[in-house]
Amino acid sequence: MATMKDVAQRAGVGVGTVSRVINRVPGVKESTLIKVNQAIKELNYIPDEYARGLKTNSSRTIALILPSVWYPFFSEFAYYVEKRLDKEDYKLLLCNSNGIPAEEAKYIKMLKQNKIDAIIAITYSDIEQYIYSNIPFISLDRYFDKKVSYVTSDxxxxxxxxxxxxxxxxxxxxxxxxxxxxxxxxxxxxxxxxxxxxxxxxxxxxxxxxxxxxxxxxxxxxxxxxxxxxxxxxxxxxxxxxxxxxxxxxxxxxxxxxxxxxxxxxxxxxxxxxxxxxxxxxxPVEQLANGAVDLVLRKIADPSLKNEAKMYPVKYVDGNTTK
Amino acid sequence: MATMKDVAQRAGVGVGTVSRVINRVPGVKESTLIKVNQAIKELNYIPDEYARGLKTNSSRTIALILPSVWYPFFSEFAYYVEKRLDKEDYKLLLCNSNGIPAEEAKYIKMLKQNKIDAIIAITYSDIEQYIYSNIPFISLDRYFDKKVSYVTSDxxxxxxxxxxxxxxxxxxxxxxxxxxxxxxxxxxxxxxxxxxxxxxxxxxxxxxxxxxxxxxxxxxxxxxxxxxxxxxxxxxxxxxxxxxxxxxxxxxxxxxxxxxxxxxxxxxxxxxxxxxxxxxxxxPVEQLANGAVDLVLRKIADPSLKNEAKMYPVKYVDGNTTK
The missing domain is CATH 3.40.50.2300 (Response regulator)
Known part of the structure; x- marks a missing residue:
């Protein structure tokens, strides 16, 4: 398998330059960018995303904490969140808390140790622990608190x-x-x-x-x-x-x-x-999921961003439990 | 926050020893182990799991690839797999392939770049790509091929x-x-x-x-x-x-x-x-999930392990669609 050194040699640049291109460090000349990216392609070089994460202090991973992915409404939400994150080149870490605050706390501690970029959480317990984790955090249905960004249905x-x-x-x-x-x-x-x-x-x-x-x-x-x-x-x-x-x-x-x-x-x-x-x-589950991902990506890009809220309309669906 | 250096100082050992304890390198004296672990506890030191992963070449993460977590049978399976992995100190990365082989291939490439320890997959498409990924791999329902380990119902x-x-x-x-x-x-x-x-x-x-x-x-x-x-x-x-x-x-x-x-x-x-x-x-969804995790952990511990298969009994559940 090709190494970063091979890429540098082929592109006629130093290894440091290749590293800067891969780690998306701004300031690399356009012509150098093109040369390096072409060498990456020609050599079919696969950069080690994991090692890159250590440098950029990001794992490009977002955790979804919910009571249980087993419950259909949550599983649909998880499905749409993951599909959207995948498009944005992010990964989804799944955490089932069973709605137990101690479980949530354990997950938050684990996430802090693992360079997780942000948390999307459906939690009906105390949210202070999320706020004090210092990890960008988006909530579903926790409208009442100005300290968090959230998406919610009407x-x-x-x-x-x-x-x-x-x-x-x-x-x-x-x-x-x-x-x-x-x-x-x-x-x-x-x-x-x-x-x-x-x-x-x-x-x-x-x-x-x-x-x-x-x-x-x-x-x-x-x-x-x-x-x-x-x-x-x-x-x-x-x-x-x-x-x-x-x-x-x-x-x-x-x-x-x-x-x-x-x-x-x-x-x-x-x-x-x-x-x-x-x-x-x-x-509107898909809209809620996309809204949550939008908010979370903006929080990651700018952690100083003020908390935001997004509300989505609901609709009546007629079925067999009404006349 | 406490650093590894603080722990070493408190325990009266070198930083290298603390690192060996944290990274579970065998050969550390029992008395040293106790001293270091006590210092970790006293200082409330949180080791950086992510940096550790780079050293041990493991992220303690297992990917679950399935068609869609939205589908109730799969969401129940995902729930039990995650609960069990959490107990074993592993994380679950969720991947929805929609049953599309190209999507699966994209995920596999991504997983290779991210030091994922193993894959559990529910795939009804070509499995050769999993085998050639060299990532330990457990399948559900793909009994026919001696090249993979699998769990299945009868x-x-x-x-x-x-x-x-x-x-x-x-x-x-x-x-x-x-x-x-x-x-x-x-x-x-x-x-x-x-x-x-x-x-x-x-x-x-x-x-x-x-x-x-x-x-x-x-x-x-x-x-x-x-x-x-x-x-x-x-x-x-x-x-x-x-x-x-x-x-x-x-x-x-x-x-x-x-x-x-x-x-x-x-x-x-x-x-x-x-x-x-x-x-x-x-x-028996919970048994299938636990069986898959058992197999996957053994594969991680010993990648040279021969492929195994586990079959679980089914049972009839009476409901309102029979007389």
């Missing part, structure tokens, strides 16, 4: 849309079912939007809103339906929760959507050509 | 089991529906098992077996059901295909499972607590 409008669509499909007695972690995050706005839309319309509604972790929604659901048998439409905080509620309802003799209509949130697809077929408020 | 028994279960659930006129790529792979044994079981029983069956890519199975399915309206049980090559067929059948007035029963293959779960609810032959 969760608030999504909540309003869910209420509107349940009413349009003929549901008259509504409920919201969801859960929340100890730390605030953008997805809670779904509940706010739902509430505000119905309050504006002067319509009352019921609610189940539990602290995570929730092992089983069954007793809560059955209790609510016993106390309020008139309920005929439920807005579920996520698609995953919708699927669980549908199962519980079906097992207990309720028909979906005949007796109770359900609208979820996320727009999970099993793959590009395989939607779940449920009624849901869909997030 | 696809053949799974195919037999699918036939058996369809009959047990009362289906009498069976069909197999699947597709295949240009290159052979282990999943084709599902079809063989299905065929052999029925031939042994002296039972005839129909088949749709198309060359990939297949845009839409609709015309083929409708044609088969027109020619053979007696068909009441279909073995689908994957769960994903089952979901597509169920949609097609429902759209054209067939009831699943009342008119036609379906059994898939893979055992896709949307997350650890969210199965799809379909009838399927389930692969």
């Amino acid at each position: 969760n608030y409008e999504g909540g309003k849309l869910a209420a509107k669509k349940l009413l349009e499909h003929g549901a008259r007695n509504l409920a919201y079912v969801g859960s929340h972690s100890k730390y605030p995050n953008g997805t809670l706005l779904r509940r706010d939007g739902f509430r505000d839309y119905l309050e504006d319309m002067g319509i009352d509604y019921k609610e189940i809103f539990l602290q995570e972790p929730v092992n089983d929604f069954t007793p809560y659901i059955l209790e609510m339906l016993k106390a309020h048998p008139e309920i005929d439409g439920i807005f579920c905080h996520t698609d995953s929760l919708l699927l669980k509620l549908r199962k519980i309802l079906t097992q207990h003799g309720y028909k979906v959507p005949e007796d109770i209509q359900l609208i979820g949130f996320d727009g999970m697809n099993l793959s590009s050509d395989l939607p779940l077929g449920i009624s849901t408020i869909a997030q | 696809n053949y028994e799974g195919g037999k089991l699918a036939a058996k279960k369809l009959l047990e659930h009362g289906a009498r006129n069976l069909a197999y529906v699947g597709s295949h790529s240009k290159y052979p792979n282990g999943t084709l044994l599902r079809r063989d098992g299905f065929r052999d079981y029925l031939e042994d029983m002296g039972i005839d069956y129909k088949e749709i077996f198309l060359q990939e890519p297949v845009n839409d199975f609709t015309p083929y399915i409708l044609e088969m059901l027109k020619a053979h309206p007696e068909i009441d049980g279909i073995f689908c090559h994957t769960d994903s295909l089952l979901l597509k067929l169920r949609k097609i059948l429902t759209q054209h007035g067939y009831k699943v499972p009342e008119d036609i029963q379906l059994i898939g293959f893979d055992g896709m779960n949307l997350s650890s607590d969210l199965p799809l609810g379909i009838s399927t032959i389930a692969q």
Whole structure:
């Protein structure tokens, strides 16, 4: 295999010049650049990216920390982030935190030791540790904090849309079912939007809103339906929760959507050509992923950049859980 | 932040000794090891893993190349591989090839430049390029070639089991529906098992077996059901295909499972607590992932190791697509 020395010889320059070209150090003459790049091509020289990383203090690697790549919405996000990073000549390091803060902390320590250029994180736990890591950091759904850059869907409008669509499909007695972690995050706005839309319309509604972790929604659901048998439409905080509620309802003799209509949130697809077929408020996952990568690349280029936020619109997708 | 020099001073040894301890070079005295490790702890010294990689010629990173992490079966596999690698102090680099050989080739070239220790790949294209990369390589489902180590489910028994279960659930006129790529792979044994079981029983069956890519199975399915309206049980090559067929059948007035029963293959779960609810032959994904990591770590420890294969049993999971 060709070495840097071979390239220098062929190009008629010093090894230092070849190194500067490979490491993208500015100030190399145009004519020299052309000569060196041609020699690289002719000799089929493969520069050692790893050794280069030590010099440039960059591994051209971005870490994606998420609760679990297994969950369809996150796996779609991971897919689009990686495809875009690959185009930009960056690599993706995958970290599954299971939503456990101690796991996230362990990953952050590891990333600091490995010259990772930036972190994109879906975290519902304490984000201070990300901020103090000094690694450029982009978050999904953590809008509330000016200390981080983030991308998010319009969760608030999504909540309003869910209420509107349940009413349009003929549901008259509504409920919201969801859960929340100890730390605030953008997805809670779904509940706010739902509430505000119905309050504006002067319509009352019921609610189940539990602290995570929730092992089983069954007793809560059955209790609510016993106390309020008139309920005929439920807005579920996520698609995953919708699927669980549908199962519980079906097992207990309720028909979906005949007796109770359900609208979820996320727009999970099993793959590009395989939607779940449920009624849901869909997030634009590809846009969110590209937005996160845009922000992260700008942060890497200029770490002094002020924090930015980008919000993307959601849309209603009609499926088999509404009439 | 503490440096290697600080550690050496505190431990009363030379910097070279500290370096040998950090880089796990054998031959350091036990008492010295203890002293150095204690100094590392006391000073909260974080060794630069990246620089260490240059010395040991290892980045402690393993690449996972798969068609798309978006697809639930692959995302579950990726999840378990990463969790296990993390335990073993390895990192996971994620590569989505979309099943395109040129994409795989691009990734392999990139991995060679980045001191990646090994590759785990789910590839249904030409594997020669992996073999010639000289990077330790473990495959899923590529049993046919003695040149690679692989893990696989017992696809053949799974195919037999699918036939058996369809009959047990009362289906009498069976069909197999699947597709295949240009290159052979282990999943084709599902079809063989299905065929052999029925031939042994002296039972005839129909088949749709198309060359990939297949845009839409609709015309083929409708044609088969027109020619053979007696068909009441279909073995689908994957769960994903089952979901597509169920949609097609429902759209054209067939009831699943009342008119036609379906059994898939893979055992896709949307997350650890969210199965799809379909009838399927389930692969033991966590075992496959751990098996692949076991093989890959042994290959890294001893690249001269002979190629190995590990096969894992499948099981039938009853769901709502059989009676």
